[in-house]
Amino acid sequence: MPLLASFTHEDREAKGLRAFSVEDAGRARPVHFTAAEMVFMFPNLLLHAPHGGGKTGFAELLAACGGDRARCPDLARAAFRNAEGDRLAQDIPETLPSVVFCGEGDDADGMLARALEEERAPLLFIVDALETRADPEALLTRLLDAAASAQTFRLLVLCETIALEGMRRPASLPEYRLLGLSRAERAAMLEPYGLDDPCAGRDYVLPGLWRLSLETDRCVSEEQAGRIAPASAAWADDYRLAADLAEMSTETLVAAVVSDPRQWSGPLRLYCNWAEPGTSRAAALAKGLAGVDSGVDVLLCAGALCAPNSAEADHVTARLVAAVNAGGAPAGLRRRAGETLARLGDPRDLEELVAIPAGEYDMGGTIHPNSEPPHRAAVGSVKIGRYPVVNAAYRLFVEETGRVWTSATGRLAERASHPATDLSWHDARAYCTWLTALWRRQDRIASDEVVRLPDEREWEAAARGPHGKLYPWGNDWAPEHANGEETGFNDICAVGLFPEGRSDFGCEDMAGQAWEWCTTLWGPDMSRPDYAFPWADDGREALDAPANIRRVLRGGCFSSPDWKANGVYRGSLEPAGSWRGNGFRIVVSR
Secondary structure (H helix, E strand, O other): OOOOOEEEEEHHHHHOOOOOHHHHHOOOOOOOOEEHHHHHHEEEEEEEEEEOOOOOOHHHHHHHHHOOOHHHHHHOEEEOOOOOOEEEEEEEEOOOEEEEOOOOOHHHHHHHHHHHOOOOOOEEEEEHHHOOOOOOEEEHHHHHHEEEEEEEEOEEEEEEEEHHHHOOOOOOOOEEEEEEHHHHHHHHHHHOOOOOOOOHHHHHHEEHHHHHHHHOOOOOOHHHHHOOOOOHHHHHEEEEEEEEEEEOOOHHHHHHHOOOOOHHHHHHHHHHOOOOOOOHHHHHHHHHHHHOOOHHHHHHHHHHHOOOOOHHHHHHHHHHHHHHEEEEEEEEHHHHHHHHHHHOOOOOOOOOEEEOOOOOEEEOOOHHHHHHOOOOEEOOOEEEEOOEHHHHHHHHHHHHHHHHHHHHHOOOOOHHHOOOOOOOHHHHHHHHHHHHHHHHHHHOOOOEEEEEOOOHHHHHHHOOOOOOOOOOOOOOOOOOOOOOOOOOOOOOOOOOOHHHHOOOOOOOOOOOOEEEEEEEEEEOOOOOOOOOOOOOOOOOOOOOOOOOOOEEOOOOOOOOOOOOOOOEEEEEEOOOOOOEEEEEOOOEEO
16 A cells, blocks of 8 residues: 655645645645655655554565556555545556665665666665665665666655664755555445454554554554564564563663663663653663763653653753754754653743844845845834743644634644744734734833834844844854754754754854745745845835735745745745744844
């Protein structure tokens, strides 16, 4: 059955220019691309899933095609694109490349060298089980070097999700997650046999778990798989090791992890996710794991065992904040750290303001015609949010005012420290009005101060600093400085996870992460601004402009390349438009 990937039609459209219409109002169902479509959409691609996620089976299917699509009917048939049952034909080329499949235990370098010597073109080179390789990061570099030098060469790498979080992936290798088998796909397969789906209540199920579920006539969890999967099911090995951890004493478990972190990191993560946080055993394990110096991944496992706002949670969050501020961790571990902080009670002041002194600042640049020409513009003294407004803060506004918020994930505990998104320009301004009154009552601002959106000059000054840098951190793009396209999340993450990308004024997340609304007008044409640079006092700050006049968005988002995720590029959207990649930050001024 076709596997779906965590990349949707909307995601692809968002990489270009976007227009909003009344038909866009409300939340549309995601329409996912299949894994096979992704392979032929991206010349180089990394797909990941947990053990039992169907990675090897998918690779074997591609290899069995032998360059002939007729031999693979699953690639030709229509696929359900979400759990709700929207179905579309797969967009697969008529002519397929020949395939070299490098499975677990195979010599990837040797097989690659032989394939290149044979000059087989077009060629799809598949490497399975990246996590089992001696030096997976170095192997990725060699594979991509070969891909860059060879013509008509495609690369597909498959990796286990937990292991991937601790790796650094080259920027030129996009990564996406395999979702598993959709509810609609499973129902369609069982219907001819008159069988019921034992996991009918779940949108997506890992293929390995679903097979066990069919065999046992119950929906099998990962924890149960570790106890009942047959020995022949090699994909369940880590689940079995995690089940073994459940039988160990606290002291034995901690000692095992310290003695061999690489062997136990995956099973430990699984076990900690299964355990009920806050029990006496969980609290003891959290204390033990947080007390050893075995890396951020072990500390995150300790966090999974903590109850929110407990003594153990306070200890773990303090250590996590220090680890985040130190930088240097792989992006996947940073993302988990942000989610753990949010769930346990993020101790950071996410409403902190930083001062932008009055003066003349660089604006615009040559990175795109819509941002030209480079010039200088005067900016008054303001205070601006160190971080974008986060879900926890925006949720208070929604609960107090009853304002509609269409976000599907904004209320989740683990996303409390993520930027608030799925917000229109009007939503952002309404929040500012509400916050002005609240902060005046709390004496956080003076009676003559207001909270509002930044204008474009203020935003750019905060991002580029007194020296007019292209990116908040400098004039050259740098990996792991922002949540942009190359990070591979294809989603927002908790704020402040990339301290290396902090601006000179101390602002975080001003490149990538989420587009940020400004008050400034753009014009009705998405491709060309009526209110062009250089900056002028020409009515571009008219807050009562008509609904068809787009407002400026700045900074790029999680799917933006480096030429958009910076302090210079100008984007825009109609003020009633919203998207999961659009947020905002506030300024305070007199």
